[in-house]
Amino acid sequence: MMIIAIDGPAGSGKGTIAKEIALKYNLAHLETGLLYRALAFKVFENKIELENRTQIIKVAATITLDDLENVKLRSEEIGNLASKVATFPEVRQALLEFQRNFANSPPPSFNGAVLDGRDIGTFVCPQANIKLYITAQLEVRAERRLKELQNRGIESIYTAVIQNMRDRDLRDASRQQAPLKIAKDAHIIDTSSLSFDDMLKQSIAVIEQHLKK
Numbered sequence: 001m002m003i004i005a006i007d008g009p010a011g012s013g014k015g016t017i018a019k020e021i022a023l024k025y026n027l028a029h030l031e032t033g034l035l036y037r038a039l040a041f042k043v044f045e046n047k048i049e050l051e052n053r054t055q056i057i058k059v060a061a062t063i064t065l066d067d068l069e070n071v072k073l074r075s076e077e078i079g080n081l082a083s084k085v086a087t088f089p090e091v092r093q094a095l096l097e098f099q100r101n102f103a104n105s106p107p108p109s110f111n112g113a114v115l116d117g118r119d120i121g122t123f124v125c126p127q128a129n130i131k132l133y134i135t136a137q138l139e140v141r142a143e144r145r146l147k148e149l150q151n152r153g154i155e156s157i158y159t160a161v162i163q164n165m166r167d168r169d170l171r172d173a174s175r176q177q178a179p180l181k182i183a184k185d186a187h188i189i190d191t192s193s194l195s196f197d198d199m200l201k202q203s204i205a206v207i208e209q210h211l212k213k
Contacts, residue, residue, distance in 0.1 A: 002112035011141030032117035
């Protein structure tokens with residue numbers, strides 16, 4: 001069974017690459033950021049204050065795969081709230097078992113699992129067979145996110161998007177537990193000047209090299 005860990009900052013392209021890799025190699029795919037978005041959505045819907053960590057942790061323990069299907073999870077508002085609740089060590093611990101169970105026990109019809117997030121190769125699945133770190137310059141990532149939002153009919157301006165992304169990067173990199181960082185054995189792919197096809201080709205080349213060993 002193969003486990004692939006894909007990490008990187010927001011807007012780097014890691015989620016799209018993970019989906020394509022999952023299809024190519026018949027792997028179960030978990031976009032772990034949706035776990036935190038699902039939690040954020042429940043916190044928002046139930047009007048739970050961020051100071052009420054005890055209640056937020058209880059809600060985190062109730063998250064299921066079905067919760068990740070909610071189309072409302074993709075909003076910028078929920079994304080910002082998700083990056084805040086994700087800084088709570090107790091929340092990350094509460095969702096850790098969910099992620100590890102998914103990685104280690106994917107449905108029998110799959111050849112393994114691919115998880116994308118911020119701390120997969122360093123914290124969630126340090127034993128992953130292959131680790132990729134997908135990154136890009138902040139300005140490039142902001143342009144991608146702006147285009148994504150506009151394609152979804154959401155009015156946004158570049159200055160707001162880049163500041164939001166800068167703030168999110170800072171929270172991800174400075175949180176107490178499992179901050180965003182590059183695993184020592186990760187293959188780094190900078191997608192700043194790459195087309196999606198080239199991103200995917202480089203990622204697949206790393207996997208194929210591993211499979212030949």
